[in-house]
Amino acid sequence: MIEITPKIVIDDNDVSFEFLRSSGPGGQNVNKVETAVRLRFNVLGCEALPLEVRIRLKQLGGSRMDSEGNLLLLARAKRTQEGNKQDAIERLVDLVKQALVVPKRRRETKPTYSSQLKRVESKRKHSAGKSLRRSPIKGDD
Numbered sequence: 807m808i809e810i811t812p813k814i815v816i817d818d819n820d821v822s823f824e825f826l827r828s829s830g831p832g833g834q835n836v837n838k839v840e841t842a843v844r845l846r847f848n849v850l851g852c853e854a855l856p857l858e859v860r861i862r863l864k865q866l867g868g869s870r871m872d873s874e875g876n877l878l879l880l881a882r883a884k885r886t887q888e889g890n891k892q893d894a895i896e897r898l899v900d901l902v903k904q905a906l907v908v909p910k911r912r913r914e915t916k917p918t919y920s921s922q923l924k925r926v927e928s929k930r931k932h933s934a935g936k937s938l939r940r941s942p943i944k945g946d947d
Contacts, residue, residue, distance in 0.1 A: 808895060810902045816854050821898070822846045823891060828882040842882035845894035850875035855902070863905035877901070 808816040828842035849855075849863050849871070867877045881894035917925075 808899065810899055811906070814854055814902075814906075816847075816852060816898075816902075820848055820852045820854070821895075823894070825887060826882075828890070841885065841887050841890060842880065843887065843890040843894050845877075845879040845881070845891075845898060847877045847879075847898055848875060849877050855905075858908075859902070859905050862909075863902060866901055866905055 807818060808821065810816060822845075824844040824846065825840040826842040826844060827840050849860050849867065852860065855863070863877070864871055864875070870878050872878060877898070879894045879897050881890040881897065884890045884893055
């Protein structure tokens with residue numbers, strides 16, 4: 807059981823681990839021991855999370871999501887399997903906690919009169935500088 811909050815707990819059956827050879831630290835040991843961990847979490851199939859949290863988690867996952875709705879996290883920074891497994895679990899917990907936060911709705915506002923004047927003035931200065939770079943017209947002499 808992975809505890810996210812006191813009320814939200816992810817079942818171990820929703821998370822699977824795959825062990826691979828790591829390219830990280832470990833010296834010659836890297837070539838013979840599978841220390842890297844790929845955590846696979848079925849976001850859409852997890853009933854412990856409310857639907858809106860699952861949707862936000864899918865958006866947060868981005869390129870780490872596969873076509874079946876699984877979140878894939880690769881951990882290979884530590885030298886041991888257990889260390890990488892803990893790292894992957896901590897990253898999953900952090901992502902789920904981010905998804906639990908409901909984003910504030912943006913309230914549209916009008917630009918202030920002062921900011922409008924500043925914008926027009928900066929455009930005027932920019933235009934004046936560019937007009938100085940123009941070559942003079944030949945018939946104006």
